[in-house]
Amino acid sequence: MMVVFLFDNTFxxxxxxxxxxxxxxxxxxxxxxxxxxxxxxxxEVFTVVTDEEKSGRVWRGLEKKLSAGALRCLAQCWLAxxxxxxxxxxxxxxxxxxxxxxxxxxxxxxxxxxxxxxxxRVNSEKWHLVQFIRFQKAADGTYFAAxxxxxxxxxxxxxxxxxxxxxxxxxxxxxxxxxGFYFDRRELRHVTFSEDTRAAHLLSGRLDESLMDKDxxxxxxxxxxxxKAICIKERWNPRKHRQDMPVRYWKYLTxxx
Numbered sequence: 001m002m003v004v005f006l007f008d009n010t011f012x013x014x015x016x017x018x019x020x021x022x023x024x025x026x027x028x029x030x031x032x033x034x035x036x037x038x039x040x041x042x043x044e045v046f047t048v049v050t051d052e053e054k055s056g057r058v059w060r061g062l063e064k065k066l067s068a069g070a071l072r073c074l075a076q077c078w079l080a081x082x083x084x085x086x087x088x089x090x091x092x093x094x095x096x097x098x099x100x101x102x103x104x105x106x107x108x109x110x111x112x113x114x115x116x117x118x119x120x121r122v123n124s125e126k127w128h129l130v131q132f133i134r135f136q137k138a139a140d141g142t143y144f145a146a147x148x149x150x151x152x153x154x155x156x157x158x159x160x161x162x163x164x165x166x167x168x169x170x171x172x173x174x175x176x177x178x179x180g181f182y183f184d185r186r187e188l189r190h191v192t193f194s195e196d197t198r199a200a201h202l203l204s205g206r207l208d209e210s211l212m213d214k215d216x217x218x219x220x221x222x223x224x225x226x227x228k229a230i231c232i233k234e235r236w237n238p239r240k241h242r243q244d245m246p247v248r249y250w251k252y253l254t255x256x257x
């Protein structure tokens with residue numbers, strides 16, 4: 001008997017699905033996003049309606065079963081956006097609730113092991129963003145940066161840049177997911193742009209020279225010169241370079257233009 005739960009592809013929706021499964025005493029074999037095609041053979045389909053109170057009750061229950069670090073990892077794993085993410089996290093949450101003791105270090109369990117690996121992939125993407133975001137100064141004084149991370153890790157680095165660039169307005173924009181975060185020196189805001197208003201630099205990730213600060217082009221050239229100067233040709237290792245600086249980031253790196 002195959003049971004399918006449909007949900008809205010949000011973390012709160014996932015937690016609500018856990019609540020509903022325990023309430024109904026029926027646990028899904030498959031978690032699908034509403035609108036996705038159903039499996040060829042399924043015996044029961046249940047649509048989960050995201051409910052803040054129900055998701056909150058599940059989260060408070062998890063706080064009694066998992067450490068603060070594990071809860072943080074759980075929320076971050078949702079940002080992996082991998083095909084198996086919803087069902088893996090559902091199984092992990094269920095095991096955490098049912099187990100008489102913490103499952104956090106039980107790496108003999110395949111779900112706990114894969115959960116740990118998934119978190120490492122998201123965390124690695126987070127640190128790549130910290131390392132490889134390159135800002136361009138616009139004529140109005142705003143610092144603009146574009147990214148296209150493999151994982152949806154942009155929310156994990158906003159506090160870092162608010163701390164480091166707290167006296168400057170900036171916008172970091174995820175080109176692939178079409179959203180970003182804007183900081184106006186006081187408040188950090190989640191921003192999106194409609195297709196009608198999306199400017200060329202929000203699609204290409206590069207400011208047109210007409211939009212740049214008058215000194216931005218000069219600083220970009222100085223950065224490229226510095227990058228070339230510190231590169232020791234005799235120690236050049238292309239394979240290691242690609243490992244340390246993944247190719248998918250090169251598109252927006254000033255030194256790679």
